[in-house]
Amino acid sequence: MSGCRLCGGVVEEFLDLGPQPLPDAFLSPDDPAGIAAEFFHRLAVGRCGTCTVVQLTDEIPREQVFHHDYPYRSASGSSAMREHFTRTALGFVETELSTADPFFVEIGCNDGTLLRTGAESGIRHRGFEPSGGVAKIARERGVRVRTEFFEESTAAAVREAEGPADMIYSSDTISQIPYTASLLRGVDALLSPGGVFVFEDPYLRDMVEKTSFDQICNERFYLFSVRSVQAMAERFGFELVDAVQLPTYGGGLRYTLARAGARRPAPSVARLLAQEVAQGLAESAGLQRFASSVTGIRDDLVGLLRSLREDGRTVVGYGATAKSATVTNFCGIGPDLVPYVCDTTPAKQHLLTPGMHIPVKPPAAFSDPYPDYALLFAWNHAEEIMAKEQRFREAGGRWIVYVPEVRVI
Numbered sequence: 204m205s206g207c208r209l210c211g212g213v214v215e216e217f218l219d220l221g222p223q224p225l226p227d228a229f230l231s232p233d234d235p236a237g238i239a240a241e242f243f244h245r246l247a248v249g250r251c252g253t254c255t256v257v258q259l260t261d262e263i264p265r266e267q268v269f270h271h272d273y274p275y276r277s278a279s280g281s282s283a284m285r286e287h288f289t290r291t292a293l294g295f296v297e298t299e300l301s302t303a304d305p306f307f308v309e310i311g312c313n314d315g316t317l318l319r320t321g322a323e324s325g326i327r328h329r330g331f332e333p334s335g336g337v338a339k340i341a342r343e344r345g346v347r348v349r350t351e352f353f354e355e356s357t358a359a360a361v362r363e364a365e366g367p368a369d370m371i372y373s374s375d376t377i378s379q380i381p382y383t384a385s386l387l388r389g390v391d392a393l394l395s396p397g398g399v400f401v402f403e404d405p406y407l408r409d410m411v412e413k414t415s416f417d418q419i420c421n422e423r424f425y426l427f428s429v430r431s432v433q434a435m436a437e438r439f440g441f442e443l444v445d446a447v448q449l450p451t452y453g454g455g456l457r458y459t460l461a462r463a464g465a466r467r468p469a470p471s472v473a474r475l476l477a478q479e480v481a482q483g484l485a486e487s488a489g490l491q492r493f494a495s496s497v498t499g500i501r502d503d504l505v506g507l508l509r510s511l512r513e514d515g516r517t518v519v520g521y522g523a524t525a526k527s528a529t530v531t532n533f534c535g536i537g538p539d540l541v542p543y544v545c546d547t548t549p550a551k552q553h554l555l556t557p558g559m560h561i562p563v564k565p566p567a568a569f570s571d572p573y574p575d576y577a578l579l580f581a582w583n584h585a586e587e588i589m590a591k592e593q594r595f596r597e598a599g600g601r602w603i604v605y606v607p608e609v610r611v612i
C-alpha cells in the first residue's frame with residue numbers, strides 16, 4: 204500500500220471488499236478468451252491518518268477504465284438525472300455564466316447531456332472526455348469535446364488556445380481522479396482569476412449513514428467530505444466557498460472552489476463541517492462501525508436470496524449499475540441467485556456483468572410475466588423506477604432493497 208494520494212500520510216485500511224473487477228468492464232458471452240482474461244483488483248478502502256481523506260488503497264491505471272468502449276452514458280439512465288443536468292446548466296447560464304462571452308469547461312462531459320444545454324444557449328464551451336465512444340456522441344450533439352484526460356498539461360493547452368475559463372464544472376468524475384495535484388494545477392492554469400470550480404460527487408456522510416458501500420468501486424478513488432475537500436483545496440491555493448447537499452448520486456454534495464480569498468464562503472461550509480466533526484465522520488471508530496454494518500448487509504442479502512430460491516421464487520436484478528458490481532462480487536451473487544439483470548444502457552445489453560457474469564437484458568425483458576422479486580441495484584433512482592414500474596407491483600411483484608438495510612417492499 205502506498206501513502207495518501209493527497210498528503211503522503213499513512214492510509215489506514217478499514218474495509219476490504221475482496222477481489223473485484225472493473226465495474227464497467229462488461230464481457231461478451233461470445234468471447235471466452237476475454238472472459239478468461241478478466242482481471243480483478245483487490246478493492247480496499249482506508250482513511251489517511253493525517254488529512255483524513257477516504258481513498259482506495261490501490262490505484263488502477265486510468266486507461267484500463269476510461270477507454271473507447273467505456274459504456275456508462277449519462278443520458279441512457281434516469282430522466283430525473285437528465286432534468287438535473289438541464290436545470291444545472293440553465294442555472295449556471297443565469298449566474299456564473301451571465302457575463303459577456305463567458306467560457307465554460309466540463310471535466311468528464313460523457314455524452315454531452317449537460318454541455319449540450321450550454322451549447323444550445325450559445326455558450327462558448329469545451330468538454331474533456333477521454334472515453335472515445337461517449338465523446339463521439341457528445342460531438343454529434345454539437346458539443347465541443349477534446350477526447351483526452353483533464354490534467355495539468357491538457358488544461359494548460361486549452362488555456363493557451365481558448366483563454367481562461369469562467370467556470371469549470373464536473374459531475375461524478377473528480378472522485379474518480381486520483382492524480383489530484385495534476386488536476387488542481389490544471390484548474391489553476393485554466394480558471395480565470397474570479398472563476399469557480401464546481402464539482403458534484405457522492406458524499407461520504409451519506410455513504411456512512413446509509414451503509415451504501417456500493418459507492419465504493421475500483422473506478423472511484425476518493426469518497427469526499429467537506430473536510431477532505433477543504434484540505435485538498437487549501438493545498439493548491441483554493442478555498443472551499445460553498446457546499447450544497449444533493450439528492451442525486453445516492454446522496455451527493457456540490458462543492459464550489461474559488462481562488463483563496465476571492466469569495467466569501469457561504470455559511471453552509473462551516474455548518475456542514477461542524478456537523479461532520481460532531482458526527483465523527485472520517486474518524487476511525489465510525490468507519491470501523493460502517494465496515495461491520497457492511498458485513499451484516501451481505502449476510503442478510505445473501506440469506507434472503509437463498510431462502511427465496513429454496514422457496515422457488517424468481518428474482519431478477521434491476522439496473523446493471525457500477526454499484527451492482529461491488530455488491531454482487533462482494534456477496535458472491537451470480538446467475539444462480541439472480542439469473543439476469545435489466546438495464547437501459549445499450550452498451551451493457553446482451554453482455555455479462557463484470558466478475559459474476561450475470562446476463563444483462565434490455566428493459567423489455569422486465570415485463571409480464573414478471574419475476575416475483577426485483578433486486579433494485581439502481582436504488583439511487585428508486586422513486587423514478589418504482590413510479591415507472593407500477594405494473595410490476597400490481598402484478599404482485601416486490602422490490603428487494605439493501606440500502607440502508609435489506610428489506611422487501
Ligand code: SAM
Pocket residue numbers: 269273275276277310311312313331332333334337351352353354373374375376379380
Ligand atoms: N459527468 C457525467 C455524469 O455525471 O453523468 C459522467 C460521469 S462518469 C461516472 C465519469 C466520466 O468521467 C466518464 O465519462 C470518464 O470517461 C470521465 N473521466 C475520467 N477521468 C477523466 C479526466 N481526467 N478528465 C476528464 N474526464 C474524465
Ligand code: TMP
Pocket residue numbers: 279280281282521522523524525545546547548551581583584587588
Ligand atoms: P447510475 O446509478 O450510475 O446512474 O447508473 C444507473 C444504471 O441503471 C445505468 O446502467 C442505467 C440503469 N437504469 C435502468 O436500467 N433503468 C432505469 O430506470 C434507470 C433510472 C437506470
Ligand code: ZN
Pocket residue numbers: 207208209210211212251252253254255256
Ligand atoms: Zn492525507
